[in-house]
Amino acid sequence: MGVLKQGDYVWVDSSTGVPIGAEVRITEAGKIQLIDDEGKEHKVKQYSSLKHIHASSINGVDDMIRLGDLNEGGLLRNLLIRHREGIIYTYTGSILVAVNPYQLLPIYTPEQVQQYTNRHLGELPPHVFAIANSCFFNMRRNHQDQCCIISGESGAGKTESTKLMLQFLAAVSGQQSWIEQQIVEANPILEAFGNAKTIRNDNSSRFGKYIDIHFSKEGAIEGARIEQYLLEKSRVCQQAQEERNYHIFYYMLMGMQAEQKKMLSLSNAVKYNYLTVDKCTTCEGRDDIKEYARFCSAMKILTFTENESWEIHKLLAAILHLGNMDFEANISNHLEGCDIITSTHFNMAAQLLEVDIKTLDASLTQRSFMTNRESVSKPLSTDQANDGRDAFVKAIYGRLFLWIVEKINSVIYKPSSEESNDTRHSIGLLDIFGFENFRQNSFEQLCINFANEQLQQFFVKHVFKMEQEEYTNENIVWKHIDYIDNQGTLDVLASKPLNILSLIDEESHFPKGTDTTLLQKIHKCHDKSKVFIPPKNSHDKKFGIEHFAGPVYYDSKGFLEKNRDALSSDLIMLVETSTNKLLKQIFHSDLKSNANTNMMITFKNSLHQMTDTKKRVPTLCGQFRQSLDSLIKTLTACQPYFIRCIKPNDFKKPMLFDRELCLRQLRYSGMMETIRIRKAGYPIRHTFQQFLDRYRVLLNSVICDPKTESAKACSESICKNVLSAGDDWKIGKTKVFLKDFHDTMLELKRDKALNEKALVIQKVLRGYKHRKQFLKQRSAAVVVQKYWRRHTDRKFYKVSWDMLVFRPLCAHVS
Ligand SMILES: Nc1ncnc2c1ncn2[C@@H]1O[C@H](COP(=O)(O)OP(=O)(O)OP(=O)(O)O)[C@@H](O)[C@H]1O
Numbered sequence: 003m004g005v006l007k008q009g010d011y012v013w014v015d016s017s018t019g020v021p022i023g024a025e026v027r028i029t030e031a032g033k034i035q036l037i038d039d040e041g042k043e044h045k046v047k048q049y050s051s052l053k054h055i056h057a058s059s060i061n062g063v064d065d066m067i068r069l070g071d072l073n074e075g076g077l078l079r080n081l082l083i084r085h086r087e088g089i090i091y092t093y094t095g096s097i098l099v100a101v102n103p104y105q106l107l108p109i110y111t112p113e114q115v116q117q118y119t120n121r122h123l124g125e126l127p128p129h130v131f132a133i134a135n136s137c138f139f140n141m142r143r144n145h146q147d148q149c150c151i152i153s154g155e156s157g158a159g160k161t162e163s164t165k166l167m168l169q170f171l172a173a174v175s176g177q178q179s180w181i182e183q184q185i186v187e188a189n190p191i192l193e194a195f196g197n198a199k200t201i202r203n204d205n206s207s208r209f210g211k212y213i214d215i216h217f218s219k220e221g222a223i224e225g226a227r228i229e230q231y232l233l234e235k236s237r238v239c240q241q242a243q244e245e246r247n248y249h250i251f252y253y254m255l256m257g258m259q260a261e262q263k264k265m266l267s268l269s270n271a272v273k274y275n276y277l278t279v280d281k282c283t284t285c286e287g288r289d290d291i292k293e294y295a296r297f298c299s300a301m302k303i304l305t306f307t308e309n310e311s312w313e314i315h316k317l318l319a320a321i322l323h324l325g326n327m328d329f330e331a332n333i334s335n336h337l338e339g340c341d342i343i344t345s346t347h348f349n350m351a352a353q354l355l356e357v358d359i360k361t362l363d364a365s366l367t368q369r370s371f372m373t374n375r376e377s378v379s380k381p382l383s384t385d386q387a388n389d390g391r392d393a394f395v396k397a398i399y400g401r402l403f404l405w406i407v408e409k410i411n412s413v414i415y416k417p418s419s420e421e422s423n424d425t426r427h428s429i430g431l432l433d434i435f436g437f438e439n440f441r442q443n444s445f446e447q448l449c450i451n452f453a454n455e456q457l458q459q460f461f462v463k464h465v466f467k468m469e470q471e472e473y474t475n476e477n478i479v480w481k482h483i484d485y486i487d488n489q490g491t492l493d494v495l496a497s498k499p500l501n502i503l504s505l506i507d508e509e510s511h512f513p514k515g516t517d518t519t520l521l522q523k524i525h526k527c528h529d530k531s532k533v534f535i536p537p538k539n540s541h542d543k544k545f546g547i548e549h550f551a552g553p554v555y556y557d558s559k560g561f562l563e564k565n566r567d568a569l570s571s572d573l574i575m576l577v578e579t580s581t582n583k584l585l586k587q588i589f590h591s592d593l594k595s596n597a598n599t600n601m602m603i604t605f606k607n608s609l610h611q612m613t614d615t616k617k618r619v620p621t622l623c624g625q626f627r628q629s630l631d632s633l634i635k636t637l638t639a640c641q642p643y644f645i646r647c648i649k650p651n652d653f654k655k656p657m658l659f660d661r662e663l664c665l666r667q668l669r670y671s672g673m674m675e676t677i678r679i680r681k682a683g684y685p686i687r688h689t690f691q692q693f694l695d696r697y698r699v700l701l702n703s704v705i706c707d708p709k710t711e712s713a714k715a716c717s718e719s720i721c722k723n724v725l726s727a728g729d730d731w732k733i734g735k736t737k738v739f740l741k742d743f744h745d746t747m748l749e750l751k752r753d754k755a756l757n758e759k760a761l762v763i764q765k766v767l768r769g770y771k772h773r774k775q776f777l778k779q780r781s782a783a784v785v786v787q788k789y790w791r792r793h794t795d796r797k798f799y800k801v802s803w804d805m806l807v808f809r810p811l812c813a814h815v816s
Contacts, residue, residue, distance in 0.1 A: 009496050011055040020044050022661055023078035035809050059370035064128055065093040078665050091128035095680035098133050098645045102159040105656035115173045122746040130163050133643050134170035137429045149430040149640035154647030155437050157203035163645050164433040175223040185226045187300040188410045194297045195403050199246040199285040208234040217424040225416035230407050232626050236394040241279045246411050251277055257294025266319035267350045276325035281532045304413050313584040319403055320354035321395050323347040329384045339381030341365055366391055367573040397569045401588035423763050437551040445564040448556050448624050451549055456630055458488050458550050477732030479787040485562035485675040488550040494533040503623055510565045521558045551670040664796040684739030693717045693738045699755045700724050724751050
């Protein structure tokens with residue numbers, strides 16, 4: 003490197019202790035004094051450890067594939083400089099990196115929506131609206147379903163990004179219709195029931211969701227369908243320190259009218275065991291009264307009737323009362339049992355569930371068994387009764403949530419008619435729980451992290467594997483880019499014979515299975531695997547998995563119970579006797595399968611049922627895997643976009659950028675490799691015919707006549723004509739390979755060419771003498787212009803210029 007001068011910027015290697023990604027300035031010539039970007043001075047041990055910074059790393063770039071310093075430091079620094087300036091969005095090709103600003107920024111106004119509408123990716127600064135617009139544009143241009151996978155840790159901004167995408171799509175669809183409003187208003191309801199304050203996020207989604215928005219041929223929103231994944235049911239009964247239960251409980255207790263509360267015998271949040279596990283009943287910055295009003299209004303918009311709404315409140319109140327009931331230990335016939343302590347809470351719970359109080363008492367304190375000949379019952383200990391009550395509460399809440407999602411779907415989902423089947427397309431938004439690694443990780447975390455492994459594999463497949471395979475197949479000269487493939491982890495978790503999830507399922511179906519026998523089996527089967535980290539000794543209940551985002555240690559205690567997700571048949575029979583219609587409705591499928599049950603297998607404390615067909619009752623893990631498989635199938639059929647949300651600090655603070663935390667997220671999301679492949683690769687690919695159909699208007703037919711030349715020759719001619727000579731595009735065996743910015747360039751040039759041609763037509767039409775005829779022709783010109791701009795009908799590309807202008811369209815006008 004050249005001699006350093008005052009004012010130069012340099013990279014310093016990490017041996018100096020300079021924070022990673024910091025720029026360092028030489029402040030005095032001769033004597034090298036390094037001041038980092040936090041104002042700290044550093045000593046230089048070796049002159050050779052200094053390196054001039056590339057100009058792009060000083061000012062930052064919109065698209066990281068343009069970074070001169072392609073290393074982790076450069077990448078991090080780019081995001082840091084932009085974050086400091088309040089710029090939260092950055093591209094990596096068409097992948098959007100979004101750093102959570104933790105403050106309201108004035109960048110989501112209707113003016114911004116308008117600004118980004120119909121603009122190609124890269125024309126304007128990076129923005130979530132640009133991605134939404136791109137999905138919308140590509141859906142219509144390519145007649146293909148689109149999806150956007152929004153990933154990141156808890157609190158990184160996935161849900162906010164999803165809402166912004168939805169806001170944009172509702173606006174550009176341009177109808178301002180009732181259905182759009184209903185789709186948007188589904189959110190406050192889902193958030194009330196599925197979101198909660200956690201230490202990481204004051205509004206953390208405790209379920210995953212995929213919103214598939216359906217559009218008509220004209221681009222108007224016709225409907226949507228919401229798929230939910232794995233609500234965290236345990237939160238209803240238990241929360242960690244500084245965390246709350248689901249928002250809806252606090253909304254209801256704060257916002258309901260006094261008279262209604264009285265009818266449900268409800269008091270304040272501090273009075274309920276389920277809401278005071280950690281005495282955290284408020285959430286700073288969240289106005290529960292206002293949110294309750296918003297929730298009620300959303301319920302009306304989604305056509306929940308007054309009665310349905312009241313019935314929902316009744317079940318929620320019953321949950322709170324059940325949580326406040328107490329059991330007292332007793333011994334009868336030398337058997338440990340318990341009694342319910344009479345209280346208004348218990349009476350109220352029975353009243354709200356509309357069940358006989360004695361039957362409720364019996365189903366909470368006893369458990370029935372089927373022996374060979376008869377049904378016998380056994381008393382439950384206080385602990386068992388508490389667990390059984392909690393299981394009942396979780397079952398009510400979980401099923402109520404599913405019922406609400408289904409009810410919303412019944413309003414916003416419009417099945418496609420045969421006619422619209424071919425023309426209807428969709429944009430799916432996936433907002434799913436991020437990778438989790440807590441101090442205590444259990445079965446839920448394993449499921450969540452498994453989902454993240456699947457999505458990471460989808461990303462790896464799409465961005466690295468399929469792309470590089472295609473270069474080989476198409477004879478594109480290509481230097482292979484290495485990447486971290488998480489398929490090995492997925493194999494151990496879910497694909498190999500005797501994989502961990504199948505072992506959990508097997509053991510869950512095995513009557514004598516326990517968490518200990520499960521762990522022994524996992525250990526035995528995966529001892530040799532690099533992915534599995536065995537327990538430290540024979541007493542240790544923890545095992546580890548090397549995930550793509552780092553190792554996570556899981557406590558196997560409770561795995562089987564959680565996976566079985568079984569509810570005692572006594573409680574199901576209790577529901578059967580209830581006169582509460584909603585309660586019966588949400589337990590509809592349990593009641594149906596209970597009716598078919600002729601065989602029961604006893605597990606430790608619960609009854610697991612098998613139907614007369616001896617079909618296994620699906621476990622939680624089994625159901626989750628099935629819904630994930632179907633999700634991946636859906637995503638595979640779409641053109642995917644990716645938004646990588648980054649959490650800049652653990653304190654939910656604006657303007658605070660924790661380098662280590664951000665670097666970790668960038669590292670495990672494979673951002674470095676992604677930049678490399680996006681920089682070297684050609685993410686935009688069209689078959690020759692598709693390319694020619696769309697960009698025919700850019701073809702100079704004097705140089706290359708489409709009547710005589712092949713689609714390949716014409717495509718090459720268009721590229722040579724439109725893209726700069728030195729530009730890096732490629733012609734393969736069957737496709738044209740382009741960079742993201744080429745796509746924008748071609749689209750802009752195409753728009754321009756079409757506009758020019760439309761103007762020519764206008765001029766020609768103006769030449770007509772007859773006034774009446776002239777007016778008719780002018781309106782024709784408007785139509786012509788419109789048609790040219792849209793230019794979606796492939797037929798138009800194939801007819802010659804004069805035929806196109808004067809025959810079909812004049813015919814249309816007359
Ligand atoms: N674009 C944004 N502008 C302003 N604030 C934001 C933005 N994105 C996120 N936030 C803030 O960060 C908080 C957390 O974001 P969000 O709920 O979207 O995270 P998440 O990734 O969905 O987390 P979880 O996985 O826990 O649901 C929001 O409540 C909001 O305060």
